[in-house]
Amino acid sequence: MSEFDVIVLGATGYTGQRVCEYLARRALETGQRWAVAGRRMDTLSPLVERFGAFGAIAADCTQTTGAADLAARGRIIANLAGPYYGRAEPLVGACAAAGTHYLDLTGELIFVRGIIDRFDAIARASGARIAPVAGYEALPFDLMALALLEDYMARYGDSPARIDLLAGAVTPPPGVTGLGEMISGGTAETMRVMLENDFSGLSLDPTALNPADDLDRDAIRRAMPYDMTPRDDDLEPWSTPIFPGPFLHPAVVNRTFALLRREQVPVSTGILYRERMSSSAVTTGAMRAPAAYAMAATASAMGWLANTPLRMPRSLMKNMVDRFAPSPGAGPSLEHLDLWHWTLRGRASGAQGAVEITLDADGHPGYRTTANMIGEAALILADPDSAKPDRAGVLTPALALGTAVLDRFSAAGMRFSRPAVTA
Structure with missing residues (x-):
């Protein structure tokens, strides 16, 4: 049995702290245990006291050993520690092997394509639901x-x-006003990763x-x-x-x-x-x-x-993103x-x-609703009794969660409604 229902990796970042705010309230209602995780215990410990988390885990999840240790301690890992390409693959692989569910906020198609090719079959065999791109996008x-x-x-x-x-x-x-109020630092980082790596x-x-x-x-x-x-x-x-x-x-x-x-x-x-x-x-x-x-x-x-394939226009665009867009962790x-x-x-x-x-x-x-929705999605996936479909593998958010849980997102400030059918 897992020590925690939900583990929030990257909890010290701007969006990570907003997820902690949501879980501080919502996990009390659902009765689920959650923890914060990151590289340094000295920055994690204050979050336990501030948000009422049940524990803190220091782990370097860019390394195989740290990723495996973290995956073994939770039902689901909500990974907010982007950028993801070149960094999150060990954690996704560890979750896929351990049967631990996984969510993240990536918008990096090159990362998602890579984990599909490497870990889909492994996750289907273990029962893990790997659901990237689970914030406002998409x-x-x-x-x-x-x-x-x-x-x-x-x-x-x-x-x-x-x-x-x-x-x-x-x-x-x-x-x-200002670009930093409009788009998230994570979205800007997705653009940087795309321009640097995805040809x-x-x-x-x-x-x-x-x-x-x-x-x-x-x-x-x-x-x-x-x-x-x-x-x-x-x-x-x-x-x-x-x-x-x-x-x-x-x-x-x-x-x-x-x-x-x-x-x-x-x-x-x-x-x-x-x-x-x-x-x-x-x-x-x-x-x-x-x-x-x-x-x-x-x-x-x-x-x-x-x-x-031309590097100069991509480099110029990246310089504009670096200059004007918010940095990861900012908000x-x-x-x-x-x-x-x-x-x-x-x-x-x-x-x-x-x-x-x-x-x-x-x-x-990009910030409040995204944090709330990934917090709620993590609680749903961690709950063995929630009305989600029987699926595993590298899925999409919709297939991992199913539509029977739409009403649960009202707790995250998202209200779905179905008007009458039109002829």
């Missing part, structure tokens, strides 16, 4: 897409033709995370090309690409669909998954169309930068975190009709 999008797929298939008995998600325009509270072309492949032997990849690429420009059939006219990572969520959602097909769920390879962001709060009237096209051009340029003023609000609207549609789901959420999406 847990709510992945869960919403799965719930829409399930609702449509339950209603109409067939796979939908398309799934659309529209993120509401996220506007800061009054007086809040693989993964960022422009919507099947980047599908099983390597998936024979449907070409069909999926044809059905779901990366099209950043606004379209007449979008959920909102003149909406923009999702920022800061328009190339991440489709790859995660497509892995969800691909693994469901492996379970003999009849998910069409021709589904168009398309996600957009509302521009209504930042532009009005005649400016919305040019703003949407400008954002589309920016997203396309990001895709080119992420995949060009906005704490008094602002709870003043944000954001929404996500989803629709699955086909020849027979459509179904919709909405998500209404409190807190800064």
